[in-house]
Amino acid sequence: MKPYNAETRYQELVTKLKERGHRITSHRLALLRLLAESDEHPNASRLYEKVKVQFPTVSLATIYKTLTVLKEEGDILQVDLQNDSHFDGKKPYPHPHLVCTRCDRIFDADDTEFLGVFSQEIEEKHGFKVSRHQIVFYGVCNDCQNLTV
Numbered sequence: 455m456k457p458y459n460a461e462t463r464y465q466e467l468v469t470k471l472k473e474r475g476h477r478i479t480s481h482r483l484a485l486l487r488l489l490a491e492s493d494e495h496p497n498a499s500r501l502y503e504k505v506k507v508q509f510p511t512v513s514l515a516t517i518y519k520t521l522t523v524l525k526e527e528g529d530i531l532q533v534d535l536q537n538d539s540h541f542d543g544k545k546p547y548p549h550p551h552l553v554c555t556r557c558d559r560i561f562d563a564d565d566t567e568f569l570g571v572f573s574q575e576i577e578e579k580h581g582f583k584v585s586r587h588q589i590v591f592y593g594v595c596n597d598c599q600n601l602t603v
């Protein structure tokens with residue numbers, strides 16, 4: 455797998471949005487850049503705060519609307535955690551997450567083939583058509599473990 459490149463991902467998101475005939479505004483571009491660069495799985499209000507630093511006139515509605523468009527078109531992944539929706543613009547496909555119960559940070563776990571096998575097994579056993587999954591492991595991250603020593 456190629457190493458992740460935020461600039462490439464950003465350009466990809468912009469091109470896709472354009473190709474589908476969506477309006478490209480400076481506010482939208484700023485949001486796409488944040489999504490391509492962020493490791494934090496930010497929620498809508500966090501993204502809003504960050505875009506606002508650069509563009510004080512941006513509205514929360516614009517953020518929500520753009521997130522909805524991106525989500526519907528499979529360009530970002532929505533992860534529902536801690537009573538809120540968080541977004542991953544780096545990996546738009548379902549992948550496991552690790553949530554630290556001390557610092558509340560959300561990390562990506564490595565992709566594993568096991569999840570595909572597991573989904574398939576669910577489908578076969580239950581006759582249930584899986585459209586997506588959300589797998590979360592709760593625990594204490596490396597940084598927080600080191601703090602307690």
Ligand SMILES: [Zn+2]
Pocket residue numbers: 554555556557558559594595596597598
């Ligand atoms: Zn932690």
Ligand SMILES: [Zn+2]
Pocket residue numbers: 495542545549551561562
């Ligand atoms: Zn993720």
